[in-house]
Amino acid sequence: MNYESLFPTNVKVALMNDPPGAWMPQLPESCIRLSAGYPAPELVPSEQVRSAVNRLIHQERDLPLHYLGSPRVDFLRAQLQERLKHRGIDIREHELLVTSGGCQAIDLIAKVLLDDACVVAVEAPTYMEALEIFRNYTHQIVSVPMDEWGLQTDVLETVLTKRTDAGLPMPRFLYTIPSFHNPTGTTLPLERRLKLLKLAEAFDFLIVEDDAYGELSFANAPVPLKAMDRSGRVVYVGSLSKVVAPGLRVGWIAGPQTLVHACSWFKKDLDHPFAQATMAAYLQDVDFTKRVEALRVAYRKRRDTMMRALDTYMPAFASWHVPEGGFFVWLHIPEIDTTKLLYKALDRGVSFVPGQYFFVNPADGRHFLRLSFSYVDEEQMVKGVQTLGQLLT
Amino acid sequence: MNYESLFPTNVKVALMNDPPGAWMPQLPESCIRLSAGYPAPELVPSEQVRSAVNRLIHQERDLPLHYLGSPRVDFLRAQLQERLKHRGIDIREHELLVTSGGCQAIDLIAKVLLDDACVVAVEAPTYMEALEIFRNYTHQIVSVPMDEWGLQTDVLETVLTKRTDAGLPMPRFLYTIPSFHNPTGTTLPLERRLKLLKLAEAFDFLIVEDDAYGELSFANAPVPLKAMDRSGRVVYVGSLSKVVAPGLRVGWIAGPQTLVHACSWFKKDLDHPFAQATMAAYLQDVDFTKRVEALRVAYRKRRDTMMRALDTYMPAFASWHVPEGGFFVWLHIPEIDTTKLLYKALDRGVSFVPGQYFFVNPADGRHFLRLSFSYVDEEQMVKGVQTLGQLLT
Numbered sequence: 001m002n003y004e005s006l007f008p009t010n011v012k013v014a015l016m017n018d019p020p021g022a023w024m025p026q027l028p029e030s031c032i033r034l035s036a037g038y039p040a041p042e043l044v045p046s047e048q049v050r051s052a053v054n055r056l057i058h059q060e061r062d063l064p065l066h067y068l069g070s071p072r073v074d075f076l077r078a079q080l081q082e083r084l085k086h087r088g089i090d091i092r093e094h095e096l097l098v099t100s101g102g103c104q105a106i107d108l109i110a111k112v113l114l115d116d117a118c119v120v121a122v123e124a125p126t127y128m129e130a131l132e133i134f135r136n137y138t139h140q141i142v143s144v145p146m147d148e149w150g151l152q153t154d155v156l157e158t159v160l161t162k163r164t165d166a167g168l169p170m171p172r173f174l175y176t177i178p179s180f181h182n183p184t185g186t187t188l189p190l191e192r193r194l195k196l197l198k199l200a201e202a203f204d205f206l207i208v209e210d211d212a213y214g215e216l217s218f219a220n221a222p223v224p225l226k227a228m229d230r231s232g233r234v235v236y237v238g239s240l241s242k243v244v245a246p247g248l249r250v251g252w253i254a255g256p257q258t259l260v261h262a263c264s265w266f267k268k269d270l271d272h273p274f275a276q277a278t279m280a281a282y283l284q285d286v287d288f289t290k291r292v293e294a295l296r297v298a299y300r301k302r303r304d305t306m307m308r309a310l311d312t313y314m315p316a317f318a319s320w321h322v323p324e325g326g327f328f329v330w331l332h333i334p335e336i337d338t339t340k341l342l343y344k345a346l347d348r349g350v351s352f353v354p355g356q357y358f359f360v361n362p363a364d365g366r367h368f369l370r371l372s373f374s375y376v377d378e379e380q381m382v383k384g385v386q387t388l389g390q391l392l393t
Numbered sequence: 394m395n396y397e398s399l400f401p402t403n404v405k406v407a408l409m410n411d412p413p414g415a416w417m418p419q420l421p422e423s424c425i426r427l428s429a430g431y432p433a434p435e436l437v438p439s440e441q442v443r444s445a446v447n448r449l450i451h452q453e454r455d456l457p458l459h460y461l462g463s464p465r466v467d468f469l470r471a472q473l474q475e476r477l478k479h480r481g482i483d484i485r486e487h488e489l490l491v492t493s494g495g496c497q498a499i500d501l502i503a504k505v506l507l508d509d510a511c512v513v514a515v516e517a518p519t520y521m522e523a524l525e526i527f528r529n530y531t532h533q534i535v536s537v538p539m540d541e542w543g544l545q546t547d548v549l550e551t552v553l554t555k556r557t558d559a560g561l562p563m564p565r566f567l568y569t570i571p572s573f574h575n576p577t578g579t580t581l582p583l584e585r586r587l588k589l590l591k592l593a594e595a596f597d598f599l600i601v602e603d604d605a606y607g608e609l610s611f612a613n614a615p616v617p618l619k620a621m622d623r624s625g626r627v628v629y630v631g632s633l634s635k636v637v638a639p640g641l642r643v644g645w646i647a648g649p650q651t652l653v654h655a656c657s658w659f660k661k662d663l664d665h666p667f668a669q670a671t672m673a674a675y676l677q678d679v680d681f682t683k684r685v686e687a688l689r690v691a692y693r694k695r696r697d698t699m700m701r702a703l704d705t706y707m708p709a710f711a712s713w714h715v716p717e718g719g720f721f722v723w724l725h726i727p728e729i730d731t732t733k734l735l736y737k738a739l740d741r742g743v744s745f746v747p748g749q750y751f752f753v754n755p756a757d758g759r760h761f762l763r764l765s766f767s768y769v770d771e772e773q774m775v776k777g778v779q780t781l782g783q784l785l786t
Contacts, residue, residue, distance in 0.1 A: 001624070001625050003649050003651040003652050006506055006565060006599070007505055007506070007655060008506075008508035008511065009508075011504070011505050014658070014659070015658060018658050038459050042455075044458045044459070046450050046454050046458055049458060049667075050451075053443060053446040054446075054447070057439050057440070057442065057443040061434070061437075062435075062437035062638070064640055065437045065439055065442060065638035066431050066432075066638070066639055067431060067639045069640070070640075099662070100493070100662030100663065100665065101663060104663075106661075107661035107662075111404070112400055112404050113400070115401035115403065117401070118401065133661055136658075172399060231394070233394070241460075245455070245458035245667070246460045246666075247458035247460065247665075247666035247667040247670075248458065248667050249668075258396040258397060259396050262400060262408055265408060265411050266404075266407070268496050268497055268499075268526055269493030269500075269642065270493065270642070272640075272665065273639075274442075274640040274668055274671070275665065275667055275668050277640075278667070
């Protein structure tokens with residue numbers, strides 16, 4: 001049978017975004033994974049999660065293993081609201097939807113706001129999974145360039161003005177990672193944040209703020225857009241993947257009730273009671289403010305090691321900016337095709353993510369690559385950077 | 394801001410399926426939940442899950458808490474393939490997709506096979522969540538009546554012949570729960586199964602077989618449609634929710650590779666490494682065939698208790714058929730509006746699911762209701778049925 005012929009047009013179109021060989025090659029087991037945007041193994045609280053599960057099942061028996069039941073799931077929601085308050089964001093109960101990580105949050109938002117008649121705006125570069133998700137809903141993706149301070153809001157204004165003059169529709173929303181950006185590591189300064197909020201009002205679009213790395217600041221903690229949102233235009237996506245553990249899949253949407261309700265209607269994986277109750281039990285037992293402080297110190301140390309290694313081993317024609325938080329540093333390597341470089345690096349046992357994956361137009365990323373300082377241990381990290389340096393000289 | 398105005402048409406239409414007050418009322422805490430399609434608390438292996446997590450984290454530390462990592466996730470897939478073999482279904486690796494329970498499986502299949510130009514066929518009555526999901530993709534839902542032996546395949550043939558004669562499109566697929574049906578408890582006999590497979594070929598449609606209860610037989614284990622499928626027309630939906638625990642959210646799709654790949658492309662909650670690794674670790678330590686046998690004995694005993702209670706307390710005008718497996722019994726109560734009855738029952742501390750939720754046309758279910766014998770303890774079950782009987786006499 002020809003099953004493809006049964007797919008509706010929108011599905012056929014979306015599946016064209018998944019051509020064979022388009023994604024990262026399989027990495028060998030022993031590889032130094034400078035590609036991996038994972039938290040550091042030693043910073044994943046596996047022992048605490050283990051004891052949280054023991055406590056949970058001792059106290060609640062089968063409850064967290066049913067569809068609903070564990071009262072701790074409500075506690076999780078309360079905890080997330082509490083964490084948001086620390087970031088200056090005050091939301092009510094119906095403005096919060098717990099999701100399976102940030103990815104599902106982005107997918108649900110795209111689902112309820114986009115179809116192929118809609119325009120979406122993204123940063124160039126942007127988070128690759130988000131790009132992949134948006135492409136499933138629309139082919140009209142507008143890229144707005146970044147510089148070392150993140151999204152160029154003046155360029156955004158020019159783009160939107162030109163679109164207005166040409167009678168083209170405004171983007172339904174702009175997807176942005178204003179703090180410790182993936183992949184660039186940049187952070188949007190306050191004046192650009194305020195400018196962006198003004199533009200959203202002036203040109204009538206929403207902002208989807210992905211704040212997955214927002215708490216992992218090495219110096220000053222940036223204020224989320226959502227905390228400064230006076231017109232209800234910011235939909236906030238949060239995640240505990242970077243600050244606790246991605247494998248528990250706890251993310252969320254904080255936004256207007258109407259939108260949150262619509263997202264929840266389409267969330268047909270239902271809830272994940274065991275994972276959510278486990279996360280809640282873990283959070284009950286940890287001083288989270290202290291934990292975040294410890295994470296900041298640990299990742300700052302890793303960032304410093306990465307920076308020293310880059311200074312030592314990278315050729316003079318490579319350049320980068322020092323990230324003030326998060327997991328990543330973004331390298332510009334003129335003249336070098338980073339996708340080809342990856343295959344050479346893999347032969348030498350090192351991985352990174354070539355720039356092409358982060359752009360609507362892959363060619364725009366040809367001379368860039370993303371290194372992660374979050375996952376591999378520092379000795380390996382230095383060795384990996386040294387190898388990359390050797391390949392470039 | 395008027396956020397509704399931003400939703401694309403398909404989203405607006407889908408949200409109309411969620412009118413205020415359309416769903417089951419909130420149940421009081423102390424209620425005897427004859428409505429709950431949950432496994433029995435004492436049959437949820439919470440202690441074994443607890444020790445599985447201890448073993449898992451002791452052996453793998455942070456691995457199951459990352460995005461990928463635990464080799465046990467592969468073991469889970471192998472285990473699911475093994476379980477399918479026991480049911481006579483032999484599939485290869487790329488024909489299997491692990492999902493967040495059966496609901497996500499149904500949603501993904503609907504996503505890749507339906508749009509508003511497509512017809513889908515369902516049993517009348519059918520699983521309420523499935524109906525809710527299909528309504529999000531198309532308004533063209535054809536209901537085919539059931540009798541005490543499940544789907545009336547001769548009526549299906551008539552319906553399809555008439556549609557052919559009238560030049561109407563065939564359903565893209567028929568959604569069926571052939572074994573221990575939700576809500577009716579019926580099981581499709583072998584000759585109807587063979588007939589259904591023939592009809593799928595003759596009229597060129599797919600069959601989505603939901604086998605969530607298939608292993609929970611009280612006498613003879615029915616052979617899944619998928620095990621008899623010679624033309625690749627059956628897409629199988631499985632779940633460990635009823636036989637292990639719903640809160641771990643492990644379900645799956647077994648079907649043609651092209652279709653499974655398409656489903657996986659749209660599964661943007663990514664995988665659930667911790668829950669899946671926990672399930673795998675649990676399965677490694679349990680004699681599952683023995684477990685399923687024990688579940689059959691336990692639920693058969695509960696079924697018997699329910700039947701005795703119905704015989705004792707129900708008025709003569711109520712009727713039902715004895716289910717040969719699963720969780721449910723379906724009552725026909727002529728003249729009584731079961732939605733109104735529910736409010737009276739809730740006042741007396743008993744819940745059930747009124748028939749209206751299981752039909753495309755809610756009025757068709759007015760004189761039916763679903764009772765579950767899976768969840769509440771047997772003493773409470775009898776008390777609950779007695780209360781319902783009193784309300785009816």
